Amino acid sequence: MARKILTEHINVPGIETFDVYRKQGGYTAVEKAIKTMTPEEVVEEAKKSGVRGRGGAGFPMGMKWGFLAKPEGVPRYLVCNADESEPGTFKDHHLMKCIPHLLIEGMIISSFALGANKSFIYVRGELMYVIRILEKAIAEAKAQGFLGKNILGSGYDLELVVQPGGGAYICGEETALLESLEGKRGNPRNKPPFPAVKGLYQSPTVVNNVESISNMPWIINNGGDAYATIGIGRSTGTKLISASGHIQKPGVYEIELGVSVEEFLNSDEYCGGVRKGHYLKALVAGGSSVPILPANLITKTAAGEDRLMTYESLSDGGFATGTMLGSGGFIVFDETACIVRNTWNFSRFYHHESCGQCSPCREGTGWMEKVLHRIEHGHGSMHDIDLLVDISKKIEGNTICPLGDAAAWPVASAIRHFRDEFVWHITHPQEATQPGAVYMGEMALV
Amino acid sequence: MTESPNLVAFTPERLETVKEIIARYPEGRQKSALLPVLHVAQEQWGWVSSEVMDYVAGLLNIRPVEVYEVATFYTMYHLDPVGKHVIEYCRTGPCCLMGGEDVYGHLKRKLGIEPGETTADGLFTLKEVECLAACGWGPVFQIREQFYMNLTNEKVDQIIEELSK
Numbered sequence: 001m002a003r004k005i006l007t008e009h010i011n012v013p014g015i016e017t018f019d020v021y022r023k024q025g026g027y028t029a030v031e032k033a034i035k036t037m038t039p040e041e042v043v044e045e046a047k048k049s050g051v052r053g054r055g056g057a058g059f060p061m062g063m064k065w066g067f068l069a070k071p072e073g074v075p076r077y078l079v080c081n082a083d084e085s086e087p088g089t090f091k092d093h094h095l096m097k098c099i100p101h102l103l104i105e106g107m108i109i110s111s112f113a114l115g116a117n118k119s120f121i122y123v124r125g126e127l128m129y130v131i132r133i134l135e136k137a138i139a140e141a142k143a144q145g146f147l148g149k150n151i152l153g154s155g156y157d158l159e160l161v162v163q164p165g166g167g168a169y170i171c172g173e174e175t176a177l178l179e180s181l182e183g184k185r186g187n188p189r190n191k192p193p194f195p196a197v198k199g200l201y202q203s204p205t206v207v208n209n210v211e212s213i214s215n216m217p218w219i220i221n222n223g224g225d226a227y228a229t230i231g232i233g234r235s236t237g238t239k240l241i242s243a244s245g246h247i248q249k250p251g252v253y254e255i256e257l258g259v260s261v262e263e264f265l266n267s268d269e270y271c272g273g274v275r276k277g278h279y280l281k282a283l284v285a286g287g288s289s290v291p292i293l294p295a296n297l298i299t300k301t302a303a304g305e306d307r308l309m310t311y312e313s314l315s316d317g318g319f320a321t322g323t324m325l326g327s328g329g330f331i332v333f334d335e336t337a338c339i340v341r342n343t344w345n346f347s348r349f350y351h352h353e354s355c356g357q358c359s360p361c362r363e364g365t366g367w368m369e370k371v372l373h374r375i376e377h378g379h380g381s382m383h384d385i386d387l388l389v390d391i392s393k394k395i396e397g398n399t400i401c402p403l404g405d406a407a408a409w410p411v412a413s414a415i416r417h418f419r420d421e422f423v424w425h426i427t428h429p430q431e432a433t434q435p436g437a438v439y440m441g442e443m444a445l446v
Numbered sequence: 447m448t449e450s451p452n453l454v455a456f457t458p459e460r461l462e463t464v465k466e467i468i469a470r471y472p473e474g475r476q477k478s479a480l481l482p483v484l485h486v487a488q489e490q491w492g493w494v495s496s497e498v499m500d501y502v503a504g505l506l507n508i509r510p511v512e513v514y515e516v517a518t519f520y521t522m523y524h525l526d527p528v529g530k531h532v533i534e535y536c537r538t539g540p541c542c543l544m545g546g547e548d549v550y551g552h553l554k555r556k557l558g559i560e561p562g563e564t565t566a567d568g569l570f571t572l573k574e575v576e577c578l579a580a581c582g583w584g585p586v587f588q589i590r591e592q593f594y595m596n597l598t599n600e601k602v603d604q605i606i607e608e609l610s611k
Contacts, residue, residue, distance in 0.1 A: 087581065
């Protein structure tokens with residue numbers, strides 16, 4: 001069995017309560033940090049751990065903390081990004097629902113490290129029931145002296161506020177999240193200034209993902225160096241993977257970074273393989289925005305090496321033959337999946353979720369959706385394929401925030417690896433629009 | 447809404463909740479309470495009318511347009527009256543891989559309505575939503591705070607019948 005950092009106690013009955021969590025060693029890291037360490041020492045452990053942002057960007061958390069400006073007399077804020085909305089990703093939902101005190105303990109330690117006295121957990125509004133679980137846990141922690149004024153007699157004060165979103169994928173982008181937290185539309189801000197200098201209420205702010213922060217109790221208890229021994233190279237520690245699609249056992253799994261894609265996909269400890277009687281066609285490894293891979297590039301890289309579940313190995317080969325670990329949204333497609341239909345579906349998602357601020361994204365996502373809709377519905381022309389590639393190139397890199405890239409990559413990669421399937425839709429509109437029709441290469445329809 | 451604006455008011459309990467929400471933020475940052483307060487408003491009235499938006503603007507001491515632009519940006523706020531149960535059905539890729547489109551077709555036939563519509567008896571409103579972060583348990587829909595997961599046609603029948611009682 002692989003080592004568990006986040007989910008070791010997740011199945012203990014009653015773990016959502018303070019008492020049970022405490023009995024499993026909960027809040028000892030808060031005691032250690034607040035009673036025996038300085039904030040700088042806590043930041044140092046985060047840096048040593050090498051833990052990278054688990055929301056998708058993969059930026060080292062300790063380094064991000066190091067950028068926080070600390071002007072005299074200005075409050076600093078920590079905001080936890082729990083706006084999990086990337087299609088294929090549901091790990092934070094699972095973690096907060098099952099073991100809310102882990103995030104709260106992580107928030108206390110992280111807030112202490114950053115010198116924040118008021119911290120926020122911004123949860124997507126659809127998870128109102130999870131918000132109630134978190135609020136209950138916060139009340140428990142406060143009653144036990146781990147939150148509020150003068151925590152554990154240290155003189156350190158911290159209030160935790162859980163903020164609901166209103167339904168908007170874009171608020172997962174950190175500056176859109178801050179706008180939303182200020183009670184505005186979720187329009188991403190131009191950077192610089194970065195949140196570390198001017199964030200929430202124009203004050204220095206750190207925004208970190210739920211899973212990233214939830215690693216902190218273990219890192220404080222065991223040391224950043226110990227954390228860094230798990231994993232491979234710059235992919236340290238464990239990662240929660242949300243597994244969905246055509247597999248035997250969908251769910252949330254904690255892996256040690258470095259396990260092979262082959263093992264994750266096929267072993268009974270994790271996905272248990274593609275569903276019975278079917279075979280692997282494609283994989284989206286890190287949430288809907290990362291490039292889709294065809295079967296021959298999933299378990300092996302283009303160079304023939306084993307593909308590993310690490311930031312580096314998944315991106316081996318660049319976008320030509322690789323992808324990204326992203327948020328760990330692992331979506332598996334068997335041979336019954338229509339890549340054109342799925343690409344249209346994802347396109348519709350990004351069009352729906354574009355905030356509308358930047359023209360390339362606002363207009364381009366709509367065009368891509370429209371063109372993909374007509375290809376899928378038997379009205380495409382050969383020119384449409386190049387048109388899609390052209391639009392995707394004109395969106396990528398030309399927007400304030402990464403939503404534009406996120407919208408462009410699935411389309412560009414689907415055409416890169418499954419062009420013949422798009423061509424078939426255009427040349428065989430009658431067959432392609434039959435219910436459940438899927439292109440099978442030279443073979444017959446499913 | 448037929449009431450005139452000055453008749454729109456939170457119940458005393460909800461007004462307490464709203465005051466408690468406003469107190470969470472630093473002095474002068476009460477606008478941060480807008481999204482949570484709109485959720486409370488929707489809980490009371492089922493939807494968010496322009497009269498309610500004006501009322502919320504007054505409570506938070508912000509301009510009405512600041513409420514309008516937020517209420518219309520986020521997808522969770524209903525800007526028109528809705529039925530007793532709003533079914534928010536996930537239409538995004540991973541749920542579709544698990545048969546989400548077929549189950550959705552069944553649900554629409556069962557209710558006899560299209561997205562955006564309400565059944566004649568006022569019981570159900572159907573709404574299509576994007577990913578609900580429950581992809582491993584798809585197909586999924588949500589009614590208020592409740593998630594209904596691993597949906598099948600049979601399960602949909604049961605849920606609708608249960609809620610129709």
